[in-house]
Amino acid sequence: MNALKTDSNIQHETILELQVNNHPGVMSHICGLFSRRAYNLEGIVVVPIGRGKISRMWLKVIEENNLEQIVKQLQKLPDVQTVTRQPPGDSIFSEISHFFSS
Amino acid sequence: MEQLSGAQLTIRLLENQGIDTIAGIPGGANLPLYDALQASTKIRHILTRHEQGAGFIAQGMARSTGKPAVCFATSGPGATNLITAMADAYLDSIPVIFITGQVPLSLIGTDAFQEVDIYGISIPITKHNYLIRSVDELHTVIPEAFRMASTGRPGPILIDIPKDVQNSITSYDPEEQYGFFDQLQAPSLPTVEKIELAADMINNSKRPVLYIGGGVIHAESGYLARELAEKNSIPTTMSLMGLGIMPHDHELYMGMLGMHASRGTNRAMKESDLIIAVGVRFDDRATGKIAEFCPNAKILHLDIDPCEIGKLKKTHLGLVGNVRYSLEMLIPHVAENDRSSWCIHVAKLQQENPIFCPNDRNFNKPYSIILEAAAIAGEDAIVTTDVGKHQMWTAQSYPLSRPRQFLTSGGLGTMGFGMPTAIGAALANRGKTVLCFTGDGSIMMNIQELATAVEEEANIKIILFDNSSLGLVRQQQSLFYNRHIFASEYKHRVDFCTIAKGFGLKTYSIDDHHSLKSVFEEAFSNKGPALIHIPIDIEEEVYPMVPPGAANTTMIGGELTHECA
Numbered sequence: 001m002n003a004l005k006t007d008s009n010i011q012h013e014t015i016l017e018l019q020v021n022n023h024p025g026v027m028s029h030i031c032g033l034f035s036r037r038a039y040n041l042e043g044i045v046v047v048p049i050g051r052g053k054i055s056r057m058w059l060k061v062i063e064e065n066n067l068e069q070i071v072k073q074l075q076k077l078p079d080v081q082t083v084t085r086q087p088p089g090d091s092i093f094s095e096i097s098h099f100f101s102s
Numbered sequence: 103m104e105q106l107s108g109a110q111l112t113i114r115l116l117e118n119q120g121i122d123t124i125a126g127i128p129g130g131a132n133l134p135l136y137d138a139l140q141a142s143t144k145i146r147h148i149l150t151r152h153e154q155g156a157g158f159i160a161q162g163m164a165r166s167t168g169k170p171a172v173c174f175a176t177s178g179p180g181a182t183n184l185i186t187a188m189a190d191a192y193l194d195s196i197p198v199i200f201i202t203g204q205v206p207l208s209l210i211g212t213d214a215f216q217e218v219d220i221y222g223i224s225i226p227i228t229k230h231n232y233l234i235r236s237v238d239e240l241h242t243v244i245p246e247a248f249r250m251a252s253t254g255r256p257g258p259i260l261i262d263i264p265k266d267v268q269n270s271i272t273s274y275d276p277e278e279q280y281g282f283f284d285q286l287q288a289p290s291l292p293t294v295e296k297i298e299l300a301a302d303m304i305n306n307s308k309r310p311v312l313y314i315g316g317g318v319i320h321a322e323s324g325y326l327a328r329e330l331a332e333k334n335s336i337p338t339t340m341s342l343m344g345l346g347i348m349p350h351d352h353e354l355y356m357g358m359l360g361m362h363a364s365r366g367t368n369r370a371m372k373e374s375d376l377i378i379a380v381g382v383r384f385d386d387r388a389t390g391k392i393a394e395f396c397p398n399a400k401i402l403h404l405d406i407d408p409c410e411i412g413k414l415k416k417t418h419l420g421l422v423g424n425v426r427y428s429l430e431m432l433i434p435h436v437a438e439n440d441r442s443s444w445c446i447h448v449a450k451l452q453q454e455n456p457i458f459c460p461n462d463r464n465f466n467k468p469y470s471i472i473l474e475a476a477a478i479a480g481e482d483a484i485v486t487t488d489v490g491k492h493q494m495w496t497a498q499s500y501p502l503s504r505p506r507q508f509l510t511s512g513g514l515g516t517m518g519f520g521m522p523t524a525i526g527a528a529l530a531n532r533g534k535t536v537l538c539f540t541g542d543g544s545i546m547m548n549i550q551e552l553a554t555a556v557e558e559e560a561n562i563k564i565i566l567f568d569n570s571s572l573g574l575v576r577q578q579q580s581l582f583y584n585r586h587i588f589a590s591e592y593k594h595r596v597d598f599c600t601i602a603k604g605f606g607l608k609t610y611s612i613d614d615h616h617s618l619k620s621v622f623e624e625a626f627s628n629k630g631p632a633l634i635h636i637p638i639d640i641e642e643e644v645y646p647m648v649p650p651g652a653a654n655t656t657m658i659g660g661e662l663t664h665e666c667a
Contacts, residue, residue, distance in 0.1 A: 025221060025233065032225045072409045078230045078250065 012064050013042070015086035015093065016071070018057040021079040022048050029077055030057070039063055039070050045092050054081065058092045103275055108237040109134035109268040110141075112201070115244040117144045121172050123163065123529055124148070125156035129176025130216060132203025134268035136174075148529065148558060151550035153180050155522040157187020158548065160198045162526020165509045166484055168322065170197040170251045171526070177203045178216030181262070182223070186516055189227040191258035193513025194343060195320060197251035198258045200224075206266035207235065221262050229257030237270035241278065255407045256320050290406075292421040292428055300419055301435030303402050304334055307376035309444050311396075312336045313359065315388075316343030316512065317381020317405055323426035324505040327380060328352075330433055335441040336378065337448040339367050341388045343512040344381070346502040354445070356452065360388040361648045362494045365661075366451035368654040371396050373447075380404045381425050384414045385513065390654035404428045457498050457646070459666035468495040468567060471618060471636060475537060475565055476501050478622040483535045484509065484527045488520035488544030491573035494644045496539045518547030521564060525551060528560040535561055535626055542568040542598065552605035555631040562631050564607075566598055569638040577643050578650075581658065591640070602633040610634045 020026050027046070034041040043060035063070060074083045106114065112135060116124070125148040128136040139147055150156040156173040163171035175184050181202040191198045205214040221233040230250050232243050240263075247259040292300075304310060314327050324347040331338045331354050338348045339356040348355045356367045368390075371377070377399045382388070389395040392414050400418040403411050404425050411420030421428045458469040472495060476483075485500055486509040487493040493510060502508050509527060511519040524538035545566055555562055576590040599609040608628065610621045612635065625632040645660030 025225075025231075028222055028225055036226045069409060069413065076407075076409060 012062050013088070014061045014063070014067055015088075015091045016059045016061055016074070017084045017086055018059065018074065019081040020046075020055050020057055021081070022052055022055040023079070026055070026079045029079055030059075030074070033073055033077065034070075037070075037073065039066055043093055045096070058086075060091075060093055103273045105271050106274045107134060107138065107268065108234075108240055108263065108270050108272065109138040111237070111240050111272055111274055112244065112263065112268070113138040113142050113145065114274065115240065116172060117142065119170070119245070119248050121145055124172045124174055125150050125159035125526070126174025127153055127156060127176065127180060128174075129178075129180045129203065131177035131205055131265045132174060132180070132201075132263075132268070134265060135201070135203060135263070139174075148525075148554065150522070150554050152548065153183035154187050154518065155525075155548050155551040155554060157184045157191075157198070157200065158519055158522035159526035159529070159551075159554070160200075161187060161191055161196055161519075162486070162509060162523035162528075163530040164191075164196050164198050164526075165194075165523065166506055166527040167530050168320070168506065170199055170248050171530075172199045172201060175200070175202050176216065177205055177220070178218045180216075181218055181220035185223065185227065186514075186518075188224060188258050188260065190511055190514040190516045190519065192227045192229070194316060194511070195256045196258065197256040199247050199251055200228075200258060200260045202260065202262045203268070204233070204262045204264040207264045208266070210264065220260065224260045227258070228260050229255075231260035231262070233262045234264065234267050237267050237272045240267075240272070241274075255317075290423045292423050292431065294431075296419065296421055297428075297431045298435055300402055300404075300421055300432055301437075303376060303400060303419060304336075304378060305437045305439070307400075309374045310334070310336045310376040310378060311356075311371055311374040311399070312338040312354075312378045312380065313341070313371075313382055314338065314344045314347055314380045315341035315382035317425055318344060318347055319381070319505040321381065321406070321424055321426040322505075323381075323429055326426060326429035326433065330378075330429060330436060333433060334436050334439045335445050337370060337445060339363070339371065341382050341385065341512070342497055342510060345497060345510075346505050346507045349503040350501040351503075353449070356448065357457075358388075358497055360385075360390060360654060361650075362498060362644055362646065363654070364452065364457045364498075365455035365646055365657050366448070366453075368648070368657060369455075370448045370451050372398070372655050374399045376400050376402065378402045378404075380429070381406075383410050389415070390648050390656075391652055394653035394655070404432075455660075456662060456666055457660060459662065461666065468492070468638060468642060469499045471565070471567075472496055472499050472539070473501070474618050475622055478619065478626055479535050479537055479563070483507075483537055484524075484531060486510065486520045486524040486527060486536060486538045488538075488540040489515045489517045490541045490544055491569070491577070491642070491644050492539045492541045492544075492567040494574070495567075517544040520544060521555070521562070522548050522551045524562040524564070525555050525558065525560045528562050529558060532561075535563060538562055538564045540564055540566050541573060542566065542570060542592070542596070543572045545598070546596075549601070552602060552607060552631070552633075556606035559630050561629055563625055564602075564631070564633040566633060566635050567638045568598065568635060569640045569642065570595055571640055573640075574644065576640070577647070580643075581647070582649060598633065598635050608632040612636045
């Protein structure tokens with residue numbers, strides 16, 4: 001996903017958890033924000049929750065300097081309800097990593 | 103309960119928002135909307151000759167009044183033709199609602215005739231956008247679009263409505279109250295502690311500069327910015343989007359800053375120890391090389407958009423919130439101060455480095471032409487510009503005295519903006535004269551809208567500076583590309599007066615025996631559109647100029663060889 005840097009140094013990694021409206025344009029809005037503002041998006045997992053009106057989304061972001069700006073920009077999107085920063089360590093990405101081992 | 107089609111409902115909801123004018127062009131996919139519009143007694147339609155013209159007419163209405171404006175286009179090419187006007191509105195935070203027809207839902211994704219994914223295309227250039235999938239969504243989406251366009255940081259909204267949705271029937275309760283502007287969110291306010299910290303920064307500063315921009319105009323708070331400046335005697339500079347807030351004859355007026363500012367303004371910024379930035383976004387044309395912008399100053403930034411605080415420049419204190427409320431809270435904490443030594447110093451810098459001499463009336467010089475037009479048009483006139491040398495000359499010299507008087511494409515810098523925007527401003531401000539300063543390059547980019555201007559009897563006066571070139575491009579080639587003048591001069595001279603006559607305008611040329619003054623007097627006193635063609639020497643440049651990428655203190659040209667009388 002738009003990964004400009006691939007040497008994923010664990011210390012620079014941040015997991016953002018988003019609650020977003022679930023409709024066909026939401027992924028475009030979020031991915032478009034990352035690509036047009038040249039932020040690195042390393043991984044993305046998204047699943048509808050409840051009755052499917054909203055989705056939960058996890059973003060693996062490799063940005064140090066721009067992180068605050070990314071969070072503020074995400075919060076501005078009308079389809080994004082909440083953005084929270086996950087504590088480092090275990091994340092959904094480690095749980096699914098066995099699907100992606102080469 | 104009434105049974106309405108989606109198209110009828112759309113028109114009804116637009117009427118409920120107070121919309122009385124819509125510019126646009128019909129086509130296959132928005133014909134139901136047009137059929138509903140023809141039955142409206144409240145909304146007048148302006149038929150343009152290109153959808154981009156409709157987009158800029160809507161911008162002219164929105165920029166001159168502050169209220170959201172609407173334009174219509176069909177699917178496919180109709181929608182793509184709106185994109186430049188949409189991006190322009192996005193970069194300058196202008197509330198315009200673009201409503202496009204779309205192929206029926208069942209055909210979406212099949213590469214149907216005139217199908218284009220305008221929803222996808224418009225994501226990066228709108229504040230928000232919608233593809234309507236069911237007629238019932240219209241009840242909420244249209245009022246929400248108006249609220250979103252005009253509250254918070256304003257911006258353009260796209261609503262794409264498939265043709266079958268326009269034809270679907272829904273019930274409408276005239277009492278339904280999603281209708282009018284409901285301020286759902288309370289405006290965010292800075293905390294009292296932050297306000298006090300900000301006031302301390304101002305009160306303790308020795309050499310403050312107030313740097314204000316379009317955000318102050320959007321918040322209708324120009325008078326508060328002036329009050330702050332006057333109470334604490336703070337010399338004030340404006341971004342291109344902020345021109346008009348501080349009147350040209352005010353003793354604290356420093357004009358615009360940046361690439362084509364006066365030498366005095368950019369020098370004063372360098373000496374400043376505090377920049378109070380209000381409703382601005384530190385655009386590169388304003389700041390020059392950002393690392394060297396106001397190197398000795400702390401930055402206090404007031405803006406409604408939290409993303410703008412610290413985006414480009416380290417900010418010492420940011421106050422997020424509607425700048426009207428922030429300024430209202432801040433002013434009582436700011437001490438009265440006459441700052442005589444700093445103000446005298448700044449005034450001296452300005453006097454020693456004028457861009458032009460107001461009393462030099464040399465009538466083939468751009469500044470003289472602009473000043474003469476302003477004197478005859480009077481203070482009530484609205485001024486639009488296109489993009490290029492004429493735009494910078496007008497920004498430097500036109501005696502602006504109020505917000506929303508000066509309409510120009512700041513962020514996107516769109517050639518072709520000026521004339522259709524002038525039409526929109528004239529339609530929304532009947533009785534006022536709208537001057538449109540343009541160039542021979544820019545006018546050609548939307549010249550088809552001259553027909554619309556004549557049809558609508560728009561009271562616009564197009565002052566065409568003709569230097570037979572893309573002047574600012576040519577200037578950069580001259581200064582920075584070893585005088586390799588390439589692709590910036592027009593070899594064929596177009597007879598603009600004949601063209602404008604063909605469209606039905608009154609035309610005037612300064613080549614003949616009439617003086618500038620008498621031509622302006624005659625052209626401005628008659629109602630309706632007119633074009634005044636004025637040849638300008640191709641070597642007439644815009645000075646001073648900061649080279650792109652350089653610090654604002656690196657200024658080329660513009661030293662006067664004599665003292666102003």
